[in-house]
Amino acid sequence: MPVTFSVKLFVRLGSIAVLIALLWGGIGWGLNSVRHEAWQERLSTPLLNWIARSPSPGQRYHWLPQLYDFSSNFPSDLGLNAIQRERLHYGQTLVIHDSLGQQAMAATDTGRVVSLRFRNLYQDLSEATALTALWHLNQSPAEHRAEASALLAEALGVGLKPISENGQLPSAEVLERAWERNLALYGGQQQQRVLLRLEDGTLMRLDMPPGFRALSWPVLLLLAGLAVLVLLVAVQLLARDLDRNLRTVESMAVRIARGDLDARVEPGRGNLVSRLAESFNGMAEQIQRLVEVQREMIHAVSHELRTPVARIRFGVQMIETARDKAALQRQLDGIDNDIQELDELIDEILTYARLEQGGPVFSLRPGSVTDIVRQVVEEQQVTHPDVEINAVIPEESEHFSESDIEPRYLHRAIQNLVGNACRYARERVEVRCLLDEDNCRIDVEDDGPGVPEQDWEKVFSAFARLDDSRTRHSGGYGLGLSIVRRILYWHGGQSFVGRSANLGGARFSLVWPRRQ
Structure with missing residues (x-):
């Protein structure tokens, strides 16, 4: 393979790899930005809707203003744009990012907007959801706690179950934190869990929805499909270049087949078929040379054969008129020499033909x-x-x-x-x-x-x-x-x-x- 073509191919493949990496990075970043925003809004919606439907949430859930900067304002007081106000009007949850963290908003039935501010949305939202569930569970009688747990789990979009076996208990450190604060977060960003300790000492576990996964299977399949598409386009471009070069060789072959023996392929430099073009041109030159040799040989042989054949014909005629044995023998010797000359000439021609034609x-x-x-x-x-x-x-x-x-x-x-x-x-x-x-x-x-x-x-x-x-x-x-x-x-x-x-x-x- 030509060195120039190898370098060009390497540069093209490198460019394709860089293009795929840039597309992966750009599209993956943009796609994950949209997915992450949608995940945050979807995660915040159950708690925000619960608070928005609650009467006097700032008084009932007294920890909200202290921990999460709870507020209830009219949309005009929040400086929202038209699209954000429209979304709130249709009952959607907003998560707005600023220098202080994330601010989650939801509209109430009275037209006001409740908002909570989180430094770390997943962790803080898990804590706020756990505090809300803990407050309601402590307010529920023990005999109605299972129904209250099911109602809260469905409304808040979480899993909420009592811990009845020792195998379900978390580590001692988590139990100690739960004993001090009545709740303890554990599990990490992939799956946040909260251990709740009720007033009567009952332990319950609250399971939050899974955390955000940047490389989920749909995203990987989309990016893989995109890479395959880019590769197909690149291969198509390379194949088109190769096809164009092969068509050039093909057209020259057609011209030679039609008798234009001077047709040659322009080899070019750094071309995949440059060696093929050089071999084709060498073959065309060899064919042209052999054809010219054949024409020259036919012309020369006809000329070379004419002299001894003419002498043989003349000798035969002289034999008919020979009057003595000496004259007859002289003509026979001449014919024999002419035949030997023809034999030598034919041997030379055959040897030359074999050497010329391969x-x-x-x-x-x-x-x-x-x-x-x-x-x-x-x-x-x-x-x-x-x-x-x-x-x-x-x-x-x-x-x-x-x-x-x-x-x-x-x-x-x-x-x-x-x-x-x-x-x-x-x-x-x-x-x-x-x-x-x-x-x-x-x-x-x-x-x-x-x-x-x-x-x-x-x-x-x-x-x-x-x-x-x-x-x-x-x-x-x-x-x-x-x-x-x-x-x-x-x-x-x-x-x-x-x-x-x-x-x-x-x-x-x-x-x-x-x-x-």
């Missing part, structure tokens, strides 16, 4: 390069006795003679170079091996006229010949050096031509890595 199945294995060079020199010396062919192999190269090669095709490449050098050499050809730990190099040099510098690259093209002669004396079909270059390509190396500093003619070089 190459043979190379089975690279360790082999001695110097042994192949010596073998080629011996074979070519027999074929070209009038040329002196020498193998120059330094002693240090013998230590690195073993290389990963395909012996048959490497033999063919060296043979083509040596045969080509013998064809143009005056007297001498040298085959020099320069082998080291990493690379192998073979230089084939001759003392012939050499290759003009402007033609150094041209000589490796298929069917390319620097002279226009097509006689048997000059030989060659313009495929030998093309075959050499392709063999070296499949060995992971390259071939090139230059000028021989020792002999003054051409120098053809083969270079490839010693180990694949």
Whole structure:
């Protein structure tokens, strides 16, 4: 995967994570603010409604003004806005936050508004509710206490039960506080409980509604759904970018299928399909090159075949008019040579075609390069006795003679170079091996006229010949050096031509890595 794309993907994923965190924080905070306010109002409603319906609550519950700043005023005296007054009019409870804490309000049937002020709403409201229940329970006869408890529990929205077993008793510290004040709060913010001690010594437990839970299941499910939605949108955007890039590749493939072989994909940088685009372009270039090679081969083959076929046709016609055995034999020998030339040409064409269209199945294995060079020199010396062919192999190269090669095709490449050098050499050809730990190099040099510098690259093209002669004396079909270059390509190396500093003619070089 491209480094640039990895960085961009990391930045995008990081941005998505930050976005999700911000959304979680913002929406969670806003949602919990609304939920917390609604919970406070819902928690305060039973006690405020009880006090609002009670006659003279300030006198009956004498502790309210001292502990909770109880007041009963008209709405106009409280500085409420229109929405708050409207809510009170419809019987809703208000909880207003200020610097002193929370102020809970509820409207009475007479149009006045009763209010209580709490420093810690849950704890103070639990205490106020317990004091109210304690006052009423102390006023109720023992025989009617169960009914009074049920009535108070329903009206105040709490659980209220007597403690009848030792296992229901709280800790000794709570019992001690209850003995001193007649009530004791315990349990914490998640579930506030109050132990009540009545005047006759009866112990009762008041259970408040559960405390506020910021991370309740509905909130978690909502936030999880929001995160999934953001991820889906992000994945959709990433997929759209990927789809756009793939469509570009697809459109180029359609253009190539329609014959536009020059169509290429713009790779771009930091792109997920940049490697695909590069591979696609490489494939398109290979296809274009193979098509051009095929066209060139068809044109050249038709031209190369025309000469020997014409000579064979002429020889057949001459056979019909031959008057003696010597003339007949001469024509038969010519036809035989032409057939051999056709066979060699076809072999060259098939070899070149196999190498160009993906190459043979190379089975690279360790082999001695110097042994192949010596073998080629011996074979070519027999074929070209009038040329002196020498193998120059330094002693240090013998230590690195073993290389990963395909012996048959490497033999063919060296043979083509040596045969080509013998064809143009005056007297001498040298085959020099320069082998080291990493690379192998073979230089084939001759003392012939050499290759003009402007033609150094041209000589490796298929069917390319620097002279226009097509006689048997000059030989060659313009495929030998093309075959050499392709063999070296499949060995992971390259071939090139230059000028021989020792002999003054051409120098053809083969270079490839010693180990694949």
